[in-house]
Amino acid sequence: MTMRESGALANGGMPKATIDTSRPHPARMYNYWLGGKDNFAADRESADLIAKAFPQIRTAVQENRRFLRRAVAFMAAEVGLKQFLDIGTGFPASPNVHEVAQKIIPASRVVYVDNDPMVVSHARGLMTSSPQGTTTCIQADLRAPDTILAAPAVRAAIDLTKPVGLLLIAVLHFLDDNESPYDLVARLGNALPSGSYIALSHATLDPLPEDVIEQLTALAGTGGDQGTFRPRTRVDVARFVDGLDLIDPGVVPIVRWRPDRSPQAAASVADAAMYGSMARII
Numbered sequence: 506m507t508m509r510e511s512g513a514l515a516n517g518g519m520p521k522a523t524i525d526t527s528r529p530h531p532a533r534m535y536n537y538w539l540g541g542k543d544n545f546a547a548d549r550e551s552a553d554l555i556a557k558a559f560p561q562i563r564t565a566v567q568e569n570r571r572f573l574r575r576a577v578a579f580m581a582a583e584v585g586l587k588q589f590l591d592i593g594t595g596f597p598a599s600p601n602v603h604e605v606a607q608k609i610i611p612a613s614r615v616v617y618v619d620n621d622p623m624v625v626s627h628a629r630g631l632m633t634s635s636p637q638g639t640t641t642c643i644q645a646d647l648r649a650p651d652t653i654l655a656a657p658a659v660r661a662a663i664d665l666t667k668p669v670g671l672l673l674i675a676v677l678h679f680l681d682d683n684e685s686p687y688d689l690v691a692r693l694g695n696a697l698p699s700g701s702y703i704a705l706s707h708a709t710l711d712p713l714p715e716d717v718i719e720q721l722t723a724l725a726g727t728g729g730d731q732g733t734f735r736p737r738t739r740v741d742v743a744r745f746v747d748g749l750d751l752i753d754p755g756v757v758p759i760v761r762w763r764p765d766r767s768p769q770a771a772a773s774v775a776d777a778a779m780y781g782s783m784a785r786i787i
Contacts, residue, residue: 524623529732531679532621536596538566543596543627551732558720559713561776566675568777569706570598571768572759573674574605576704576783578766579752580670581609584702588669590659592618592647592693593676597631602672607635614662617642618653647676648684650692668700675779677745678708681733690745697786702752704783705745706759708736712775742780749784756782 529551533544537552544552556562580586587610591602594617606613615638617628625644634640639662645653653659663669671693680686694703710718725734743756754762759781760770770777 524621530621531676531732532593532595532619532624535566535675536598538563539570539598541596541598543623554724555721558724559717559778561772561778564772564776565708565778568759568770568772569675569779571770572706572762572779572781573602573672573704574600574768575763575766576672576674576781577602577605577670578609579763579783580702580704581606581613584668584670585610586668586670586702587613588663588667589613589615589672590618590653590663590669591615591672591674592653593673593679594619594624594628594642595675596624596627601632603632603634603638603640607638611635611637614639615641616659616662618645618647620644620646647673647680647689650689650696654693654696665696666698668702669697671697671701671703673703673705673745675706675708677705678735678737679733681735687744694749694786699786701786702783703746703749703786704781705742706779706781707742707745708734709738709742709778709780710736711738711778712758713778736778737780739780742782746782746784748787750787752783752785756780 526545527547529548533548534552537544537549589602589606603613603615606615619625622644625642628642632640641658641662643656643658645656677686710721739756758774758777759779760772760774760777762781764770
């Protein structure tokens with residue numbers, strides 16, 4: 506069974522979209538783990554399987570949100586960035602990127618990108634910009650970076666000749682190696698001017714016990730019922746920002762990335778099981 510969204514998606518230049526409710530989608534699973542209601546049976550079934558293998562998953566997604574908010578606050582308050590491109594944004598979960606950024610710099614301009622039309626519909630309905638700034642959302646996929654960068658809504662909201670904060674939060678682990686994830690990130694980074702920043706978070710199995718690793722590995726696939734899930738080691742995650750100017754403390758567990766800043770991290774490395782980093786484009 507599918508549910509179709511009527512009409513073309515405004516501002517993104519995208520065709521009518523189909524929501525496949527029979528297959529789990531990461532954004533809807535994430536919404537379920539955060540206690541949201543924007544999910545379907547397939548999403549809940551898949552999410553529960555993962556939670557059975559890794560009961561801390563809800564803590565992990567909460568810590569990921571905290572990392573996102575610390576990263577955006579750093580970019581806005583300490584760097585002065587006024588433009589943000591959030592790819593793989595997921596369902597709105599306040600405070601969102603524009604709320605954090607515009608609280609610091611009211612004129613901040615934020616573009617959200619997600620490949621799920623249900624996410625885009627909710628984002629447009631719920632995420633309202635400050636009067637001085639801009640907030641918009643388009644349907645597009647990380648696998649097509651040129652399409653994202655050329656989208657009229659992106660061009661209207663973001664001046665790509667000025668520094669941009671690129672956010673790739675908990676999205677890269679849904680790309681398998683054969684989808685050229687490192688090249689995709691490099692293409693996005695190369696399109697941004699010097700002084701731009703990239704912040705990313707990425708799932709890892711590094712701190713987990715062997716039995717949990719075995720269960721999660723068994724659930725991971727490359728297009729099967731559970732979808733692609735490709736956790737990576739610290740060395741592999743660091744490759745995404747290779748050649749850029751790493752911001753202290755570098756590539757670390759998300760709970761150790763400036764944990765004293767608000768909102769403070771509240772879990773262990775194993776509970777979060779994600780790496781985070783930020784780097785400046787030279």
